[in-house]
Amino acid sequence: MGEGKSVWVFSENHDLILEMLGKGREIADKLGAELDVVYVGSNVQEKAKEVVKCGADKIYLVDDPAFEYFQAEAYLGVLHGLAVNYKPEIMLIGSTKNGNPLAARLATRLDVGCVPDCARLSVDDQGRLVGERITYGGNAVAKVTFKTKPQIATVPQRAFDKAEPKDHDGQVVKLDVKAEPAKTEVLERKPLETSNVRIEEAEVVISCGRGLEKKEDKALLDELATVLCGQVGCSRPLAEDRKWFGEWVGLSGHKVKPKLYVACGISGVIQHVAGIRDAKVIVAINKDEQAPIFEIADYGVVGNLYEVLPALKEALKKQLEWTLSKTA
Numbered sequence: 032m033g034e035g036k037s038v039w040v041f042s043e044n045h046d047l048i049l050e051m052l053g054k055g056r057e058i059a060d061k062l063g064a065e066l067d068v069v070y071v072g073s074n075v076q077e078k079a080k081e082v083v084k085c086g087a088d089k090i091y092l093v094d095d096p097a098f099e100y101f102q103a104e105a106y107l108g109v110l111h112g113l114a115v116n117y118k119p120e121i122m123l124i125g126s127t128k129n130g131n132p133l134a135a136r137l138a139t140r141l142d143v144g145c146v147p148d149c150a151r152l153s154v155d156d157q158g159r160l161v162g163e164r165i166t167y168g169g170n171a172v173a174k175v176t177f178k179t180k181p182q183i184a185t186v187p188q189r190a191f192d193k194a195e196p197k198d199h200d201g202q203v204v205k206l207d208v209k210a211e212p213a214k215t216e217v218l219e220r221k222p223l224e225t226s227n228v229r230i231e232e233a234e235v236v237i238s239c240g241r242g243l244e245k246k247e248d249k250a251l252l253d254e255l256a257t258v259l260c261g262q263v264g265c266s267r268p269l270a271e272d273r274k275w276f277g278e279w280v281g282l283s284g285h286k287v288k289p290k291l292y293v294a295c296g297i298s299g300v301i302q303h304v305a306g307i308r309d310a311k312v313i314v315a316i317n318k319d320e321q322a323p324i325f326e327i328a329d330y331g332v333v334g335n336l337y338e339v340l341p342a343l344k345e346a347l348k349k350q351l352e353w354t355l356s357k358t359a
């Protein structure tokens with residue numbers, strides 16, 4: 032270990048903590064630093080233990096019913112207090128709807144810099160953190176480093192693979208922290224109704240764009256998704272303008288990382304493509320052979336989705352039945 036140097040990871044999202052741990056470990060090892068996690072919540076001891084197994088050297092654990100739900104002032108108070116006391120070199124914070132404003136507020140309180148949405152992270156030869164983030168609506172990548180410490184960066188979901196549990200030993204430091212009084216009051220909490228649950232986790236995503244004419248035609252995608260055990264997604268106009276879906280894929284929506292992404296009637300402009308870059312195989316179905324989606328697709332079908340999708344579904348079903356008959 033270095034002279035008390037540490038790299039910290041924080042998120043209110045457990046999976047995102049595990050995703051940041053692997054990269055955090057790499058950075059900490061490069062700096063000769065400790066890798067610590069700030070874990071805040073209620074009844075989270077078991078989860079904190081999992082984080083130790085996945086590579087954290089130390090967990091600052093705040094486990095109290097007052098922290099059951101994310102609450103900006105309360106979580107900010109914890110992170111700020113700890114950062115002032117222990118002076119980490121780097122703080123990696125999960126880029127979520129809560130994490131991004133939290134990181135910005137923390138940076139303001141500490142009077143340091145903050146770089147949001149770093150999908151790539153490295154350390155330069157002066158030991159400074161370097162973050163890379165997509166900018167100008169997906170048309171450029173900005174490389175940013177820091178002049179102040181702690182260096183605060185937020186990290187989007189699925190930028191890095193989750194760290195796996197191994198025989199790692201670490202220390203859990205339980206903290207008794209009082210929550211800062213909130214300036215807002217939560218009146219009601221209700222689950223979000225979404226048609227596609229956790230599309231980021233799906234191994235197969237079938238997405239439609241403005242090529243889909245009517246809401247009911249979603250059934251065509253649902254059928255193919257059922258055959259391929261996948262999830263259905265869409266481009267932004269179908270969710271934001273037509274309100275046929277709750278969420279969308281892309282720069283301002285979900286970043287997906289499936290083994291197979293099928294884009295049906297999607298033109299493939301940069302803002303959509305920014306969300307599917309990490310897909311292993313992209314198949315595009317579009318009636319315009321000049322559509323930009325074909326530039327990034329691994330396989331392209333120039334055709335009408337209303338003809339191609341039913342034919343594709345039938346062919347896949349036949350293949351599946353044949354495979355099952357051979358293995359029976």
Ligand SMILES: Cc1cc2nc3c(=O)[nH]c(=O)nc-3n(C[C@H](O)[C@H](O)[C@H](O)COP(=O)(O)OP(=O)(O)OC[C@H]3O[C@@H](n4cnc5c(N)ncnc54)[C@H](O)[C@@H]3O)c2cc1C
Pocket residue numbers: 168239240241242243265266267268269279280281282283284285295296297298299300302303306316317318319322334335336337
């Ligand atoms: C700041 C900002 C952020 C944005 N973020 C996102 C984002 O996160 N995600 C996103 O998706 N968009 C985003 N957008 C919107 C984006 O710029 C595009 O407007 C949008 O992606 C286009 O959606 P589309 O491909 O469905 O529609 P279009 O561009 O209209 O394309 C429709 C395609 O369907 C094809 N087609 C039509 N009929 C058929 C048919 N019967 N069979 C086969 N093909 C057919 C056409 O040839 C065409 O290529 C963003 C825009 C801005 C300004």
